[in-house]
Amino acid sequence: MQTQEQIVVLDFGSQYSQLIARRIRECQVYSQVLPFSTPLDRIRALAPKGI
Numbered sequence: 001m002q003t004q005e006q007i008v009v010l011d012f013g014s015q016y017s018q019l020i021a022r023r024i025r026e027c028q029v030y031s032q033v034l035p036f037s038t039p040l041d042r043i044r045a046l047a048p049k050g051i
Contacts, residue, residue: 006030007039008048 007024011017011033024031034043043051 004030004044005049006032007050008043008046009033010036010051012036 005028009017009021009031013036017033021031021033023026032046032048
């Protein structure tokens with residue numbers, strides 16, 4: 001089974017967070033936008049390739 005690589009985009013309230021996520025998705029990479037207050041344990045559990 002192939003695991004899907006992903007990038008986490010932290011949202012600090014900027015209007016660009018969604019734009020960045022969309023550009024990443026256009027490159028056929030799964031991206032997820034999370035609030036900047038997301039606990040580190042939750043981010044680690046996602047095992048993203050980048051933040």
